[in-house]
Amino acid sequence: xxxxxxxxxxxxxxxxxxxxxxxxxxxxxxxxxxxxxxxxxxxxxxxxxxxxxxxxxxxxxxxxxxxxxxxxxxxxxxxxxxxxxxxxxxxxxxxxxxxxxxxxxxxxxxxxxxxxxxxxxxxxxxxxxxxxxxxxxxxxxxxxxxxxxxxxxxxxxxxxxxxxxxxxxxxxxxxxxxxxxxxxxxxxxxxxxxxxxxxxxxxxxxxxxxxxx
Numbered sequence: 073x074x075x076x077x078x079x080x081x082x083x084x085x086x087x088x089x090x091x092x093x094x095x096x097x098x099x100x101x102x103x104x105x106x107x108x109x110x111x112x113x114x115x116x117x118x119x120x121x122x123x124x125x126x127x128x129x130x131x132x133x134x135x136x137x138x139x140x141x142x143x144x145x146x147x148x149x150x151x152x153x154x155x156x157x158x159x160x161x162x163x164x165x166x167x168x169x170x171x172x173x174x175x176x177x178x179x180x181x182x183x184x185x186x187x188x189x190x191x192x193x194x195x196x197x198x199x200x201x202x203x204x205x206x207x208x209x210x211x212x213x214x215x216x217x218x219x220x221x222x223x224x225x226x227x228x229x230x231x232x233x234x235x236x237x238x239x240x241x242x243x244x245x246x247x248x249x250x251x252x253x254x255x256x257x258x259x260x261x262x263x264x265x266x267x268x269x270x271x272x273x274x275x276x277x278x279x280x281x282x283x284x285x
Contacts, residue, residue, distance in 0.1 A: 074283050075254050078238035081224050082171070082231075085180040095260050095277060096153070097224035097243035100144060100168070100216040102127035124212050128163060128225050128244065132212070139207035140190075142216075144168075146198040149267045153248045157229045160265060163244050165200040168225050169193075175223035184214055185222065246272035255281055 076088035081097065084090075104123045109116055126132060128150055133142040146163055154160035169192050176182050176189070188208045193201045204211065215222055226243060230236045241249050246268070247260035260277040 074281050079241050079249075079252065080237040081241070082174050082226065082237075083178050083180070092258060092279065093224055093241070093243075094218075094245070095247040096241050096245045096249045097226065098128040098150065098163070098245050099218040099222065099224060100127060100129045101125070101132065101212050102217060121213050121217075124217055128168065129216075133202075140204040142202045142204070142211070143195070144200050144202065146200075147267055148198065150244050151265055151267075152227050152244050153242050153263060154265060155242060155248065158227045158242055161227075163225065163227075164197055165194045166197075167227055168200055170228050170231055171226040172223045174226075174231055179223070181222075188215060247274075247277055253281075257281055 074088060076084065076086060076092070078084055079089060079092070081089050081093035101124050103121060104125050106117050106120060106123070109118060111118075124132070126147070128146055129144045130147045131145070133144045135142055144165075146165055146168065148162075150163045151160050152158040152163060172185075172192050176185055179185075188204050188211065190203045190205045191201075193203070195201050202216075208215070218224065224243065226237075226241075230242050236242060239252060243249075244267075246263055246266050248263050250259040250261050252258045258279040258281065262272055262275045266272065
């Protein structure tokens with residue numbers, strides 16, 4: 073079987089946790105899906121990690137002249153999943169800061185973050201300022217886009233609950249975590265309140281946890 077140790081994406085670095093996390097969590101920025109094309113006459117899907125857009129953030133951040141201060145605005149229509157204990161409440165800048173603070177103190181992959189980020193400051197209910205120690209070219213991808221195991225946005229209610237963090241993750245992503253049967257399957261269902269409706273197009277996801285015989 074291929075079970076993750078837990079589903080705590082801030083404290084577990086394994087791909088068994090990080091890949092499923094993308095179903096139920098949001099990040100500040102996400103990659104724009106590539107457009108299929110051709111390379112030397114061969115059908116191909118080009119990968120361009122520089123092509124990004126806002127996810128939890130309503131757009132790419134405003135950046136000051138020094139290239140070190142990033143001002144983000146969280147989407148007004150971004151809500152956590154409509155399940156207890158969050159019950160579909162709006163995502164706030166304070167949620168983002170708490171999740172990022174947890175990542176900075178407990179994630180096995182916090183090295184890039186600690187090296188690059190000087191501070192995360194809440195400037196309003198839906199706004200926050202992230203200041204870097206110096207300009208960092210791949211900040212969108214490495215720090216804010218989660219291409220390198222960066223922080224996910226998690227409600228404070230989950231951060232404060234070991235049970236929810238480990239076995240019942242709740243986010244604001246396109247699918248709602250439904251169940252985990254060790255050695256069998258993980259299941260998600262479509263988030264009907266996703267900010268980018270009518271996406272996602274799949275009503276259900278089932279990930280088999282049965283390994284090769």
